[in-house]
Amino acid sequence: MTYERLLRPVLFRLDPEQSHELVLSLLAAAGRACAWTGMAPRAGDPRLAVDVCGLRFPGPLGLAAGCDKGGRALWMWPRLGFGFVEVGTVTPRPQPGNPRPRVFRLPEDRALINRLGFNSPGARAVAERLAAARRAGRYPVPIGVNIGKNAATPMALAADDYTRALERLHGHADFFVVNVSSPNTPGLRALQERRAAAVLLDAVATRNRALGERPLFVKVAPDMTRDELEGVVDAMRGRAHGLVATNTTVTRPGLRSRWRGEAGGLSGAPVRDLATEAIRVLARATRGRVPIIGVGGIMSAEDAYEKIKAGATLLEVYTGFVYAGPGLPRRIAAGLVRLLERDGLRTLRDAVGVDSR
Secondary structure, three states: OHHHHHHHHHHOOOOHHHHHHHHHHHHHHHHHHHHHHOOOOOOOOHHHOEEEOOEEEOOOEEEOOOOOOOOOOOOOOHHHOOOEEEEEEEOOOOEOOOOOOOEEEEHHHOEEEEOOOOOEOOHHHHHHHHHHHHHHOOOOOOEEEEEOOOOOOOHHHHHHHHHHHHHHHHHHOOEEEEEOOOOOOOOHHHHHOHHHHHHHHHHHHHHHHHHOOOOEEEEEOOOOOHHHHHHHHHHHOOOOOEEEEOOOEOOOOOOOOOOOOOOOEEEEHHHHHHHHHHHHHHHHHOOOOOOEEEEOOOOOHHHHHHHHHHOOOEEEEOHHHHHHOOOHHHHHHHHHHHHHHHOOOOOHHHHOOOOOO
16 A cells, blocks of 8 residues: 555656666665575465476466566565566567667556567676576575567577577576567567467477476467467477466557557556456367466456466466555465465365366
8 A cells, every 4th residue: 555655656757667777776676685684585375386397386476577677686576475587588689679768657557558679688697697696595486587589680580599598598597488479579479370489499499408408488479369379389289388378468458548559568457358368268278288377467366366267377467566566466465365265275276277177
């Protein structure tokens, strides 16, 4: 309540990117102080712990890619209650992204539009930060890295960029996410097409196995048809281990804000139903055998539970964090426990996919 009544109005008077940079810098400083003093994250409820691809997640809710692109505030996220962190999108070479302004708040819709375009410090810089975090002590939650291509790289050479980023970061991440679904890099979404996805994932999976296999996820768009989503499932078989559903949408479902006409990807509450339906389609296509990280429009425990019942094993938030503040992860965790108790379920795993079976 303090955040929503006092802090958010102040932050929302600033340019969206300026306020994001300010908050990220403050969280980074606070995280370093906590790490230096030895302050450990508060333990989560064991009923919410999840094992996925051989990794132990103390809680199902992670920080989505796009928030801490360069891994600057790594030590703070677990202390806010996140069960894992996805850094990125990281490109092999540094790039500034698209021209500003490129982030827009839609408060009437509890949404954001961004056209950042993979602004990234580059794989080398992120690898150094991740390595420093590992040296500082045992990192308490899994770290995922979301990888993408540089804008200047021709589409025909996209696989080279993904494999280069993977190589540079491989020793520092617990899992990887192949981002082929951002709407802000021209031509990128074509890599979701069945044949193109298979070629790309072949290259990435081959290099991943050669380096010592890490779990590999594929991030898809919420704007894909059922057939297109099933095509991604076919393309990932034998190549990737899981899916992230979903990225931002290029549609504008029922928006009221004056910024609704801006180009870019829409995230937040309006994406909730699109993302949940994509999760449901993917869960059925994989018969519940492939882990799905559900992201898109999670603003409450009820939103989170809806995605779990649709088939998501893990969850991620970003825009919800912007609107609800740093208390959101623990509120969602507490709400999930209440919902499990209401339904007479012992663990979160018991609820996964109950609406998709």
